[in-house]
Amino acid sequence: MTLANVLEWLAKGLVWVLILLGGFAYLTYYERRALARIQVRIGPNRAGPLGLLQPIADAIKLIFKEEFMPARADKLLFTLAPIITLFPALVITAVVPFAPEGANFELFGRTITWYIADLNVGVLYIMSIASIGVYGIVLAGWSSNNKYATLGGLRSTAQMISYELALGLSFILVILLANSTRLIDIVEAQKDMWFAVLQPVGMLIFLIATLAEVNRAPFDMPEAEQELAAGYHSEYGGMKFALLFMAEYDKMIAICTIVASLFFGGYREPWFLQNTILSVDKTPWLGPLYVFIKVFILLFGMIWVRATLPRIRYDRLMAFGWKVLLPLSLALIFLTAAGILLSEQVTPAWQWSIPLTSLVAGLLALNGVYQSLRRKEYARARA
Amino acid sequence: MRVPVLEPVIELGRGLWTTLRMMFEKPVTVQYPEQKRPVKPRFRGRHVLKRYENGLEKCIGCALCAAACPADAIFVESAENTDEERYSPGDRYASTYEINMLRCIYCGFCEDACPTEAIVLGDNYELSFTDRREAIYPKEMLLEPVPAGGAPTPQKTEPGRFTRSVPEMKDPTD
Numbered sequence: 001m002t003l004a005n006v007l008e009w010l011a012k013g014l015v016w017v018l019i020l021l022g023g024f025a026y027l028t029y030y031e032r033r034a035l036a037r038i039q040v041r042i043g044p045n046r047a048g049p050l051g052l053l054q055p056i057a058d059a060i061k062l063i064f065k066e067e068f069m070p071a072r073a074d075k076l077l078f079t080l081a082p083i084i085t086l087f088p089a090l091v092i093t094a095v096v097p098f099a100p101e102g103a104n105f106e107l108f109g110r111t112i113t114w115y116i117a118d119l120n121v122g123v124l125y126i127m128s129i130a131s132i133g134v135y136g137i138v139l140a141g142w143s144s145n146n147k148y149a150t151l152g153g154l155r156s157t158a159q160m161i162s163y164e165l166a167l168g169l170s171f172i173l174v175i176l177l178a179n180s181t182r183l184i185d186i187v188e189a190q191k192d193m194w195f196a197v198l199q200p201v202g203m204l205i206f207l208i209a210t211l212a213e214v215n216r217a218p219f220d221m222p223e224a225e226q227e228l229a230a231g232y233h234s235e236y237g238g239m240k241f242a243l244l245f246m247a248e249y250d251k252m253i254a255i256c257t258i259v260a261s262l263f264f265g266g267y268r269e270p271w272f273l274q275n276t277i278l279s280v281d282k283t284p285w286l287g288p289l290y291v292f293i294k295v296f297i298l299l300f301g302m303i304w305v306r307a308t309l310p311r312i313r314y315d316r317l318m319a320f321g322w323k324v325l326l327p328l329s330l331a332l333i334f335l336t337a338a339g340i341l342l343s344e345q346v347t348p349a350w351q352w353s354i355p356l357t358s359l360v361a362g363l364l365a366l367n368g369v370y371q372s373l374r375r376k377e378y379a380r381a382r383a
Numbered sequence: 384m385r386v387p388v389l390e391p392v393i394e395l396g397r398g399l400w401t402t403l404r405m406m407f408e409k410p411v412t413v414q415y416p417e418q419k420r421p422v423k424p425r426f427r428g429r430h431v432l433k434r435y436e437n438g439l440e441k442c443i444g445c446a447l448c449a450a451a452c453p454a455d456a457i458f459v460e461s462a463e464n465t466d467e468e469r470y471s472p473g474d475r476y477a478s479t480y481e482i483n484m485l486r487c488i489y490c491g492f493c494e495d496a497c498p499t500e501a502i503v504l505g506d507n508y509e510l511s512f513t514d515r516r517e518a519i520y521p522k523e524m525l526l527e528p529v530p531a532g533g534a535p536t537p538q539k540t541e542p543g544r545f546t547r548s549v550p551e552m553k554d555p556t557d
Binding site: 034036037038039040041042304305307308309363364366367369370 | 388389390391392394398399401402403405406408409410411412414
Protein backbone atom coordinates (compact mmCIF):
# COMPACT_ATOMS: atom_id res chain seq x y z
CA MET A 1 0.00 0.00 0.00
CA THR A 2 1.57 3.22 -1.10
CA LEU A 3 0.60 6.79 -0.40
CA ALA A 4 -0.68 7.15 -3.95
CA ASN A 5 -2.94 4.16 -3.38
CA VAL A 6 -4.39 5.67 -0.23
CA LEU A 7 -4.90 9.00 -1.98
CA GLU A 8 -6.73 7.29 -4.83
CA TRP A 9 -9.05 5.52 -2.41
CA LEU A 10 -9.65 8.71 -0.51
CA ALA A 11 -10.51 10.63 -3.66
CA LYS A 12 -12.83 7.92 -4.97
CA GLY A 13 -14.45 7.50 -1.58
CA LEU A 14 -15.02 11.22 -1.29
CA VAL A 15 -16.63 11.38 -4.71
CA TRP A 16 -18.89 8.45 -3.93
CA VAL A 17 -19.87 9.84 -0.53
CA LEU A 18 -20.73 13.17 -2.15
CA ILE A 19 -22.82 11.34 -4.74
CA LEU A 20 -24.62 9.48 -1.97
CA LEU A 21 -25.29 12.66 -0.01
CA GLY A 22 -26.65 14.45 -3.07
CA GLY A 23 -28.52 11.29 -3.96
CA PHE A 24 -30.08 11.26 -0.51
CA ALA A 25 -31.31 14.82 -0.90
CA TYR A 26 -32.85 14.14 -4.27
CA LEU A 27 -34.16 10.74 -3.27
CA THR A 28 -36.35 12.47 -0.69
CA TYR A 29 -37.56 14.78 -3.45
CA TYR A 30 -38.11 11.83 -5.82
CA GLU A 31 -40.02 9.92 -3.18
CA ARG A 32 -42.21 12.86 -2.27
CA ARG A 33 -43.05 13.56 -5.91
CA ALA A 34 -43.71 9.93 -6.78
CA LEU A 35 -45.80 9.32 -3.66
CA ALA A 36 -47.74 12.49 -4.37
CA ARG A 37 -48.50 11.37 -7.91
CA ILE A 38 -49.68 7.99 -6.66
CA GLN A 39 -51.94 9.81 -4.19
CA VAL A 40 -53.23 12.05 -7.02
CA ARG A 41 -51.41 15.08 -5.62
CA ILE A 42 -48.59 17.18 -7.10
CA GLY A 43 -46.00 17.16 -4.35
CA PRO A 44 -43.36 19.80 -3.62
CA ASN A 45 -43.23 22.17 -6.60
CA ARG A 46 -42.67 25.58 -5.04
CA ALA A 47 -38.96 25.90 -4.27
CA GLY A 48 -37.25 26.52 -7.57
CA PRO A 49 -38.27 25.11 -10.96
CA LEU A 50 -40.42 21.98 -10.39
CA GLY A 51 -39.55 22.23 -6.71
CA LEU A 52 -36.00 21.07 -7.41
CA LEU A 53 -34.58 23.31 -4.67
CA GLN A 54 -36.81 21.71 -2.03
CA PRO A 55 -34.07 19.39 -0.67
CA ILE A 56 -31.77 22.39 -0.26
CA ALA A 57 -34.46 24.30 1.61
CA ASP A 58 -35.01 21.25 3.84
CA ALA A 59 -31.27 20.98 4.49
CA ILE A 60 -31.02 24.64 5.50
CA LYS A 61 -33.98 24.25 7.82
CA LEU A 62 -32.49 21.17 9.49
CA ILE A 63 -29.06 22.78 9.92
CA PHE A 64 -30.52 25.79 11.71
CA LYS A 65 -32.75 23.78 14.01
CA GLU A 66 -31.92 23.55 17.69
CA GLU A 67 -29.73 20.61 18.70
CA PHE A 68 -31.92 19.19 21.39
CA MET A 69 -30.87 16.49 23.81
CA PRO A 70 -33.12 14.89 26.42
CA ALA A 71 -31.90 15.69 29.94
CA ARG A 72 -31.34 12.09 30.99
CA ALA A 73 -30.11 10.74 27.69
CA ASP A 74 -26.73 9.06 27.42
CA LYS A 75 -24.91 12.07 25.96
CA LEU A 76 -22.07 10.25 24.25
CA LEU A 77 -24.12 7.48 22.67
CA PHE A 78 -26.91 9.87 21.76
CA THR A 79 -24.43 11.88 19.71
CA LEU A 80 -22.62 8.87 18.32
CA ALA A 81 -25.66 6.84 17.28
CA PRO A 82 -26.56 8.83 14.14
CA ILE A 83 -22.94 8.65 13.00
CA ILE A 84 -22.80 4.90 13.62
CA THR A 85 -26.01 4.52 11.65
CA LEU A 86 -24.82 6.57 8.72
CA PHE A 87 -21.36 5.03 8.44
CA PRO A 88 -22.33 1.55 7.14
CA ALA A 89 -24.81 3.10 4.74
CA LEU A 90 -21.97 5.06 3.14
CA VAL A 91 -19.30 2.35 3.03
CA ILE A 92 -21.43 -0.60 2.00
CA THR A 93 -21.25 0.18 -1.72
CA ALA A 94 -17.44 0.38 -1.80
CA VAL A 95 -17.17 -2.94 -3.63
CA VAL A 96 -19.79 -2.24 -6.30
CA PRO A 97 -18.31 -1.75 -9.78
CA PHE A 98 -19.83 1.00 -11.94
CA ALA A 99 -18.22 0.39 -15.31
CA PRO A 100 -16.28 -2.43 -17.00
CA GLU A 101 -12.52 -2.60 -17.27
CA GLY A 102 -12.79 -0.89 -20.64
CA ALA A 103 -13.85 2.38 -19.00
CA ASN A 104 -10.70 2.63 -16.89
CA PHE A 105 -8.72 5.78 -17.55
CA GLU A 106 -5.25 7.08 -16.88
CA LEU A 107 -4.76 9.91 -14.41
CA PHE A 108 -1.35 11.05 -13.08
CA GLY A 109 0.14 7.85 -14.49
CA ARG A 110 -2.26 5.64 -12.55
CA THR A 111 -5.04 3.50 -13.94
CA ILE A 112 -8.27 4.64 -12.31
CA THR A 113 -10.88 1.91 -12.03
CA TRP A 114 -14.64 2.35 -11.63
CA TYR A 115 -14.88 0.79 -8.21
CA ILE A 116 -13.49 1.86 -4.85
CA ALA A 117 -12.25 -1.54 -3.73
CA ASP A 118 -11.86 -4.82 -5.59
CA LEU A 119 -12.50 -7.39 -2.87
CA ASN A 120 -12.54 -11.05 -3.81
CA VAL A 121 -15.03 -11.53 -0.95
CA GLY A 122 -17.17 -8.58 -1.98
CA VAL A 123 -20.48 -10.26 -1.17
CA LEU A 124 -19.29 -11.18 2.32
CA TYR A 125 -18.19 -7.59 2.85
CA ILE A 126 -21.64 -6.35 1.91
CA MET A 127 -23.28 -8.82 4.28
CA SER A 128 -21.09 -7.90 7.21
CA ILE A 129 -21.52 -4.16 6.74
CA ALA A 130 -25.28 -4.59 6.30
CA SER A 131 -25.53 -6.16 9.73
CA ILE A 132 -23.54 -3.37 11.40
CA GLY A 133 -26.25 -0.92 10.37
CA VAL A 134 -28.55 -2.02 13.15
CA TYR A 135 -26.20 -0.98 15.97
CA GLY A 136 -26.72 2.71 15.38
CA ILE A 137 -30.48 2.32 15.40
CA VAL A 138 -30.49 0.30 18.62
CA LEU A 139 -28.12 2.73 20.31
CA ALA A 140 -30.19 5.69 19.13
CA GLY A 141 -33.29 4.10 20.61
CA TRP A 142 -31.64 3.11 23.86
CA SER A 143 -29.66 6.27 24.54
CA SER A 144 -32.74 8.49 24.09
CA ASN A 145 -34.06 7.31 27.47
CA ASN A 146 -37.52 7.06 25.97
CA LYS A 147 -39.56 3.88 26.04
CA TYR A 148 -40.97 4.31 22.56
CA ALA A 149 -37.53 4.91 21.13
CA THR A 150 -36.17 1.86 22.93
CA LEU A 151 -39.02 -0.28 21.65
CA GLY A 152 -38.34 0.97 18.14
CA GLY A 153 -34.69 0.07 18.45
CA LEU A 154 -35.49 -3.37 19.83
CA ARG A 155 -37.97 -4.06 17.05
CA SER A 156 -35.36 -3.04 14.57
CA THR A 157 -32.85 -5.55 15.95
CA ALA A 158 -35.31 -8.42 15.98
CA GLN A 159 -36.41 -7.60 12.46
CA MET A 160 -32.89 -7.26 11.10
CA ILE A 161 -31.76 -10.57 12.62
CA SER A 162 -34.79 -12.37 11.23
CA TYR A 163 -34.45 -11.05 7.72
CA GLU A 164 -30.68 -11.22 7.59
CA LEU A 165 -30.94 -15.01 7.26
CA ALA A 166 -33.10 -14.86 4.16
CA LEU A 167 -30.88 -12.09 2.82
CA GLY A 168 -27.73 -14.12 3.36
CA LEU A 169 -29.24 -17.19 1.75
CA SER A 170 -30.28 -15.23 -1.33
CA PHE A 171 -26.70 -13.95 -1.53
CA ILE A 172 -25.72 -17.60 -1.71
CA LEU A 173 -28.06 -18.05 -4.69
CA VAL A 174 -26.11 -15.40 -6.55
CA ILE A 175 -22.78 -16.89 -5.50
CA LEU A 176 -23.91 -20.28 -6.80
CA LEU A 177 -25.01 -18.86 -10.13
CA ALA A 178 -21.93 -16.69 -10.65
CA ASN A 179 -19.45 -19.12 -9.08
CA SER A 180 -17.69 -16.19 -7.41
CA THR A 181 -18.05 -13.75 -4.54
CA ARG A 182 -16.29 -10.95 -6.39
CA LEU A 183 -18.82 -8.38 -7.59
CA ILE A 184 -17.13 -7.76 -10.92
CA ASP A 185 -17.30 -11.50 -11.68
CA ILE A 186 -20.94 -11.58 -10.61
CA VAL A 187 -21.80 -8.70 -12.94
CA GLU A 188 -19.85 -10.21 -15.83
CA ALA A 189 -21.59 -13.57 -15.27
CA GLN A 190 -24.88 -11.83 -16.09
CA LYS A 191 -23.67 -10.91 -19.56
CA ASP A 192 -26.08 -13.31 -21.26
CA MET A 193 -28.86 -13.48 -18.73
CA TRP A 194 -29.76 -11.50 -15.65
CA PHE A 195 -29.92 -13.49 -12.45
CA ALA A 196 -33.32 -11.90 -11.91
CA VAL A 197 -34.52 -14.00 -14.84
CA LEU A 198 -32.69 -17.14 -13.78
CA GLN A 199 -33.78 -16.86 -10.16
CA PRO A 200 -36.87 -14.59 -10.01
CA VAL A 201 -38.10 -15.73 -6.62
CA GLY A 202 -34.61 -15.40 -5.17
CA MET A 203 -34.60 -11.80 -6.40
CA LEU A 204 -37.99 -11.18 -4.78
CA ILE A 205 -36.81 -12.67 -1.48
CA PHE A 206 -33.77 -10.44 -1.65
CA LEU A 207 -35.91 -7.36 -2.31
CA ILE A 208 -38.32 -8.20 0.52
CA ALA A 209 -35.47 -8.88 2.94
CA THR A 210 -33.76 -5.62 2.01
CA LEU A 211 -37.02 -3.73 2.54
CA ALA A 212 -37.00 -5.14 6.06
CA GLU A 213 -33.30 -4.37 6.48
CA VAL A 214 -33.69 -0.71 5.63
CA ASN A 215 -36.92 -0.42 7.67
CA ARG A 216 -39.04 0.62 4.74
CA ALA A 217 -42.79 0.23 4.45
CA PRO A 218 -44.44 -2.27 4.77
CA PHE A 219 -41.80 -3.39 7.28
CA ASP A 220 -41.27 -0.01 8.97
CA MET A 221 -42.00 -1.42 12.41
CA PRO A 222 -39.17 0.47 14.19
CA GLU A 223 -40.80 3.76 13.29
CA ALA A 224 -44.46 2.79 13.32
CA GLU A 225 -45.99 6.20 14.00
CA GLN A 226 -49.28 4.91 15.32
CA GLU A 227 -47.63 2.71 17.93
CA LEU A 228 -44.28 4.24 18.79
CA ALA A 229 -44.55 7.95 17.99
CA ALA A 230 -41.53 8.14 15.64
CA GLY A 231 -39.73 5.07 16.99
CA TYR A 232 -36.00 5.16 17.49
CA HIS A 233 -35.64 8.77 16.33
CA SER A 234 -38.40 10.21 18.55
CA GLU A 235 -35.96 12.33 20.52
CA TYR A 236 -33.81 13.44 17.62
CA GLY A 237 -34.01 16.79 15.89
CA GLY A 238 -31.96 19.04 13.70
CA MET A 239 -28.85 17.64 12.07
CA LYS A 240 -28.81 14.51 14.25
CA PHE A 241 -32.20 13.59 12.90
CA ALA A 242 -31.00 14.49 9.43
CA LEU A 243 -28.15 12.00 9.82
CA LEU A 244 -30.54 9.21 10.81
CA PHE A 245 -32.79 10.11 7.92
CA MET A 246 -29.82 10.29 5.59
CA ALA A 247 -28.71 6.83 6.73
CA GLU A 248 -32.12 5.43 5.93
CA TYR A 249 -32.22 6.88 2.45
CA ASP A 250 -28.58 6.18 1.69
CA LYS A 251 -29.24 2.58 2.69
CA MET A 252 -32.04 2.55 0.14
CA ILE A 253 -29.70 3.80 -2.57
CA ALA A 254 -26.95 1.40 -1.51
CA ILE A 255 -29.28 -1.58 -1.41
CA CYS A 256 -30.69 -0.72 -4.82
CA THR A 257 -27.18 -0.47 -6.28
CA ILE A 258 -26.37 -3.86 -4.79
CA VAL A 259 -29.59 -5.44 -6.07
CA ALA A 260 -28.88 -3.96 -9.48
CA SER A 261 -25.41 -5.53 -9.44
CA LEU A 262 -26.44 -8.90 -8.07
CA PHE A 263 -29.64 -9.54 -10.00
CA PHE A 264 -30.00 -6.98 -12.80
CA GLY A 265 -26.59 -7.10 -14.40
CA GLY A 266 -25.07 -4.04 -12.70
CA TYR A 267 -23.26 -1.90 -15.23
CA ARG A 268 -23.92 -4.37 -18.05
CA GLU A 269 -26.45 -3.54 -20.71
CA PRO A 270 -29.68 -5.58 -20.81
CA TRP A 271 -28.86 -8.87 -22.55
CA PHE A 272 -30.90 -8.05 -25.67
CA LEU A 273 -28.64 -5.07 -26.38
CA GLN A 274 -25.54 -7.26 -26.56
CA ASN A 275 -23.17 -6.56 -29.45
CA THR A 276 -24.95 -3.33 -30.35
CA ILE A 277 -23.50 0.17 -29.98
CA LEU A 278 -25.31 0.39 -26.62
CA SER A 279 -23.24 -2.47 -25.19
CA VAL A 280 -20.72 -1.51 -22.51
CA ASP A 281 -18.09 -3.49 -24.42
CA LYS A 282 -18.37 -0.95 -27.26
CA THR A 283 -19.12 2.20 -25.27
CA PRO A 284 -17.81 1.59 -21.74
CA TRP A 285 -18.90 4.94 -20.33
CA LEU A 286 -22.52 3.80 -20.54
CA GLY A 287 -21.88 1.60 -17.49
CA PRO A 288 -22.58 4.21 -14.79
CA LEU A 289 -25.65 5.30 -16.74
CA TYR A 290 -27.04 1.75 -16.76
CA VAL A 291 -26.43 1.48 -13.02
CA PHE A 292 -28.22 4.79 -12.49
CA ILE A 293 -31.24 3.76 -14.58
CA LYS A 294 -31.52 0.44 -12.77
CA VAL A 295 -31.22 2.07 -9.35
CA PHE A 296 -33.81 4.67 -10.35
CA ILE A 297 -36.32 1.99 -11.35
CA LEU A 298 -35.64 -0.11 -8.25
CA LEU A 299 -36.11 2.95 -6.05
CA PHE A 300 -39.44 3.57 -7.73
CA GLY A 301 -40.35 0.01 -6.83
CA MET A 302 -39.60 0.73 -3.17
CA ILE A 303 -41.71 3.89 -3.26
CA TRP A 304 -44.49 2.09 -5.08
CA VAL A 305 -44.59 -0.68 -2.50
CA ARG A 306 -44.66 1.92 0.25
CA ALA A 307 -47.63 3.62 -1.39
CA THR A 308 -49.49 0.34 -1.82
CA LEU A 309 -49.04 -1.97 1.13
CA PRO A 310 -50.09 -1.26 4.70
CA ARG A 311 -47.66 -2.01 7.53
CA ILE A 312 -47.87 -5.66 8.54
CA ARG A 313 -48.43 -6.73 12.09
CA TYR A 314 -45.31 -7.38 14.16
CA ASP A 315 -45.87 -11.09 14.87
CA ARG A 316 -46.71 -11.68 11.23
CA LEU A 317 -43.55 -9.90 10.20
CA MET A 318 -41.56 -12.30 12.37
CA ALA A 319 -43.55 -15.31 11.21
CA PHE A 320 -43.07 -14.31 7.59
CA GLY A 321 -39.33 -13.98 8.01
CA TRP A 322 -38.77 -17.21 9.91
CA LYS A 323 -41.50 -19.51 8.63
CA VAL A 324 -41.72 -18.47 4.99
CA LEU A 325 -38.67 -16.66 3.69
CA LEU A 326 -36.05 -18.77 5.47
CA PRO A 327 -37.35 -22.22 4.36
CA LEU A 328 -38.15 -20.87 0.92
CA SER A 329 -34.66 -19.52 0.37
CA LEU A 330 -33.16 -22.78 1.66
CA ALA A 331 -35.29 -24.66 -0.84
CA LEU A 332 -34.22 -22.29 -3.59
CA ILE A 333 -30.56 -22.95 -2.81
CA PHE A 334 -31.18 -26.67 -3.17
CA LEU A 335 -33.10 -26.22 -6.42
CA THR A 336 -30.50 -23.85 -7.86
CA ALA A 337 -27.67 -26.19 -6.97
CA ALA A 338 -29.54 -29.10 -8.53
CA GLY A 339 -30.20 -27.07 -11.68
CA ILE A 340 -26.54 -26.08 -11.99
CA LEU A 341 -25.43 -29.67 -11.46
CA LEU A 342 -27.85 -30.94 -14.12
CA SER A 343 -26.83 -28.27 -16.62
CA GLU A 344 -23.18 -29.17 -16.12
CA GLN A 345 -23.61 -32.94 -16.14
CA VAL A 346 -26.40 -33.43 -18.68
CA THR A 347 -27.03 -30.51 -21.04
CA PRO A 348 -26.90 -26.70 -20.58
CA ALA A 349 -30.62 -26.44 -21.34
CA TRP A 350 -31.23 -27.76 -17.83
CA GLN A 351 -30.39 -24.31 -16.50
CA TRP A 352 -33.96 -23.34 -17.37
CA SER A 353 -35.11 -25.71 -14.65
CA ILE A 354 -33.82 -23.09 -12.16
CA PRO A 355 -36.35 -20.33 -12.94
CA LEU A 356 -39.13 -22.91 -13.34
CA THR A 357 -38.58 -24.63 -10.03
CA SER A 358 -37.96 -21.28 -8.41
CA LEU A 359 -41.31 -19.95 -9.59
CA VAL A 360 -43.11 -23.11 -8.51
CA ALA A 361 -41.52 -22.95 -5.05
CA GLY A 362 -42.38 -19.26 -4.74
CA LEU A 363 -45.98 -19.84 -5.75
CA LEU A 364 -46.36 -22.69 -3.30
CA ALA A 365 -44.93 -20.60 -0.46
CA LEU A 366 -47.15 -17.61 -1.31
CA ASN A 367 -50.13 -19.89 -1.47
CA GLY A 368 -49.28 -21.36 1.90
CA VAL A 369 -49.29 -17.89 3.43
CA TYR A 370 -52.55 -17.06 1.70
CA GLN A 371 -54.25 -20.24 2.84
CA SER A 372 -53.08 -19.87 6.43
CA LEU A 373 -54.33 -16.28 6.56
CA ARG A 374 -57.68 -17.35 5.15
CA ARG A 375 -57.92 -20.19 7.62
CA LYS A 376 -57.37 -17.73 10.45
CA GLU A 377 -60.04 -15.45 9.01
CA TYR A 378 -62.43 -18.39 8.81
CA ALA A 379 -61.69 -19.39 12.40
CA ARG A 380 -62.27 -15.83 13.57
CA ALA A 381 -65.56 -15.62 11.72
CA ARG A 382 -66.75 -18.84 13.38
CA ALA A 383 -65.67 -17.88 16.88
CA MET B 384 -60.67 -19.12 -15.37
CA ARG B 385 -59.67 -19.09 -11.73
CA VAL B 386 -56.44 -20.83 -10.90
CA PRO B 387 -56.38 -21.12 -7.11
CA VAL B 388 -52.58 -21.28 -6.96
CA LEU B 389 -52.24 -17.97 -8.77
CA GLU B 390 -54.82 -16.21 -6.64
CA PRO B 391 -52.41 -14.57 -4.14
CA VAL B 392 -50.27 -13.32 -7.01
CA ILE B 393 -53.31 -11.81 -8.69
CA GLU B 394 -54.41 -10.18 -5.44
CA LEU B 395 -50.98 -8.64 -4.87
CA GLY B 396 -50.85 -7.51 -8.48
CA ARG B 397 -54.26 -5.92 -8.25
CA GLY B 398 -53.19 -3.86 -5.28
CA LEU B 399 -50.03 -2.68 -6.99
CA TRP B 400 -51.89 -1.95 -10.23
CA THR B 401 -54.44 0.20 -8.39
CA THR B 402 -51.76 2.52 -7.03
CA LEU B 403 -49.83 2.59 -10.29
CA ARG B 404 -52.96 3.52 -12.24
CA MET B 405 -53.51 6.49 -9.94
CA MET B 406 -50.23 7.99 -11.13
CA PHE B 407 -51.81 8.76 -14.47
CA GLU B 408 -54.80 10.58 -13.09
CA LYS B 409 -54.97 14.34 -13.02
CA PRO B 410 -53.84 15.63 -9.60
CA VAL B 411 -56.61 17.16 -7.55
CA THR B 412 -54.30 19.76 -6.04
CA VAL B 413 -55.42 23.39 -6.29
CA GLN B 414 -52.39 25.67 -6.71
CA TYR B 415 -53.77 28.01 -4.11
CA PRO B 416 -52.37 31.52 -4.32
CA GLU B 417 -52.48 31.49 -8.12
CA GLN B 418 -55.63 29.47 -8.48
CA LYS B 419 -58.55 30.06 -6.15
CA ARG B 420 -61.60 27.95 -5.84
CA PRO B 421 -64.87 29.91 -5.45
CA VAL B 422 -66.42 29.44 -2.04
CA LYS B 423 -69.84 27.90 -1.44
CA PRO B 424 -72.80 30.35 -1.50
CA ARG B 425 -73.40 30.09 2.25
CA PHE B 426 -69.73 30.36 3.17
CA ARG B 427 -69.05 32.62 6.16
CA GLY B 428 -65.93 34.65 5.68
CA ARG B 429 -64.85 38.14 6.65
CA HIS B 430 -67.68 40.57 7.53
CA VAL B 431 -68.79 43.33 5.19
CA LEU B 432 -70.90 46.35 6.19
CA LYS B 433 -73.37 46.98 3.41
CA ARG B 434 -74.64 50.24 1.90
CA TYR B 435 -77.86 51.21 0.18
CA GLU B 436 -77.80 52.08 -3.52
CA ASN B 437 -77.54 55.80 -2.75
CA GLY B 438 -74.45 55.19 -0.64
CA LEU B 439 -76.01 55.47 2.82
CA GLU B 440 -74.84 52.86 5.32
CA LYS B 441 -77.31 50.16 6.27
CA CYS B 442 -75.94 49.98 9.81
CA ILE B 443 -78.00 51.98 12.32
CA GLY B 444 -75.74 51.39 15.30
CA CYS B 445 -78.24 49.35 17.30
CA ALA B 446 -75.47 46.99 18.58
CA LEU B 447 -77.73 43.94 18.33
CA CYS B 448 -74.84 42.21 16.58
CA ALA B 449 -72.59 42.93 19.56
CA ALA B 450 -75.28 41.54 21.85
CA ALA B 451 -75.67 38.41 19.75
CA CYS B 452 -71.95 37.79 19.40
CA PRO B 453 -71.02 34.73 21.50
CA ALA B 454 -67.32 35.60 21.30
CA ASP B 455 -67.77 39.26 22.23
CA ALA B 456 -65.83 40.24 19.16
CA ILE B 457 -67.92 43.24 18.05
CA PHE B 458 -67.83 46.72 19.54
CA VAL B 459 -70.37 49.34 18.42
CA GLU B 460 -70.78 52.93 19.49
CA SER B 461 -73.60 54.95 17.97
CA ALA B 462 -74.25 58.65 17.38
CA GLU B 463 -77.14 60.81 16.12
CA ASN B 464 -77.72 61.44 12.40
CA THR B 465 -78.64 64.92 11.26
CA ASP B 466 -79.89 65.99 7.82
CA GLU B 467 -76.65 67.95 7.34
CA GLU B 468 -74.47 64.95 8.20
CA ARG B 469 -76.36 61.78 7.43
CA TYR B 470 -74.64 58.39 7.52
CA SER B 471 -77.64 56.09 7.56
CA PRO B 472 -81.44 56.33 7.34
CA GLY B 473 -83.25 56.98 10.62
CA ASP B 474 -82.02 58.55 13.84
CA ARG B 475 -78.76 56.87 14.61
CA TYR B 476 -75.66 55.46 12.96
CA ALA B 477 -72.57 53.57 14.13
CA SER B 478 -69.83 56.09 14.84
CA THR B 479 -67.46 53.29 15.86
CA TYR B 480 -67.73 49.76 14.54
CA GLU B 481 -64.92 47.32 15.33
CA ILE B 482 -64.60 43.57 14.95
CA ASN B 483 -61.77 41.69 16.56
CA MET B 484 -60.95 39.06 13.96
CA LEU B 485 -58.98 37.02 16.47
CA ARG B 486 -62.05 36.60 18.66
CA CYS B 487 -64.58 36.12 15.89
CA ILE B 488 -65.66 32.52 15.40
CA TYR B 489 -67.52 33.18 12.14
CA CYS B 490 -70.77 31.78 13.50
CA GLY B 491 -72.88 34.31 11.63
CA PHE B 492 -75.10 35.22 14.59
CA CYS B 493 -74.40 38.93 13.94
CA GLU B 494 -75.79 38.47 10.46
CA ASP B 495 -78.94 36.88 11.88
CA ALA B 496 -79.37 39.53 14.55
CA CYS B 497 -79.01 42.53 12.25
CA PRO B 498 -82.41 44.24 11.72
CA THR B 499 -81.27 46.03 8.55
CA GLU B 500 -79.12 43.31 6.94
CA ALA B 501 -76.19 45.66 7.31
CA ILE B 502 -73.59 43.14 8.39
CA VAL B 503 -72.99 40.20 6.08
CA LEU B 504 -70.35 37.50 6.28
CA GLY B 505 -68.61 37.69 2.91
CA ASP B 506 -66.40 35.29 1.01
CA ASN B 507 -62.98 36.58 2.01
CA TYR B 508 -61.05 34.02 4.04
CA GLU B 509 -57.56 35.45 3.53
CA LEU B 510 -57.10 37.09 6.92
CA SER B 511 -53.65 37.39 8.34
CA PHE B 512 -51.97 39.82 10.69
CA THR B 513 -48.49 40.35 12.00
CA ASP B 514 -49.68 42.24 15.09
CA ARG B 515 -52.53 41.66 17.50
CA ARG B 516 -53.72 45.23 17.00
CA GLU B 517 -54.05 44.70 13.26
CA ALA B 518 -56.64 42.03 13.97
CA ILE B 519 -59.15 44.68 15.06
CA TYR B 520 -60.89 45.80 11.88
CA PRO B 521 -62.37 49.31 12.12
CA LYS B 522 -65.44 50.50 10.29
CA GLU B 523 -63.44 51.88 7.33
CA MET B 524 -62.08 48.42 6.56
CA LEU B 525 -65.42 46.69 6.94
CA LEU B 526 -67.60 49.08 4.92
CA GLU B 527 -68.08 48.11 1.32
CA PRO B 528 -67.12 50.71 -1.31
CA VAL B 529 -69.70 53.26 -2.40
CA PRO B 530 -71.80 51.77 -5.23
CA ALA B 531 -71.95 53.46 -8.61
CA GLY B 532 -74.48 56.28 -8.55
CA GLY B 533 -74.24 56.67 -4.78
CA ALA B 534 -72.48 59.33 -2.74
CA PRO B 535 -70.05 58.75 0.13
CA THR B 536 -71.18 59.33 3.72
CA PRO B 537 -71.80 61.72 5.44
CA GLN B 538 -74.38 63.01 2.97
CA LYS B 539 -76.42 66.18 3.08
CA THR B 540 -80.05 65.13 2.69
CA GLU B 541 -83.40 66.88 2.46
CA PRO B 542 -85.33 66.84 5.75
CA GLY B 543 -88.09 64.27 6.28
CA ARG B 544 -86.88 61.84 3.62
CA PHE B 545 -84.92 59.19 5.63
CA THR B 546 -87.03 58.84 8.77
CA ARG B 547 -87.42 55.08 8.76
CA SER B 548 -84.38 53.26 10.04
CA VAL B 549 -85.48 49.65 9.37
CA PRO B 550 -86.39 49.04 5.72
CA GLU B 551 -89.14 46.78 4.36
CA MET B 552 -87.56 43.37 3.75
CA LYS B 553 -88.34 40.04 2.10
CA ASP B 554 -87.58 36.63 3.51
CA PRO B 555 -84.04 35.45 2.75
CA THR B 556 -83.80 33.11 -0.20
CA ASP B 557 -80.52 31.36 0.51
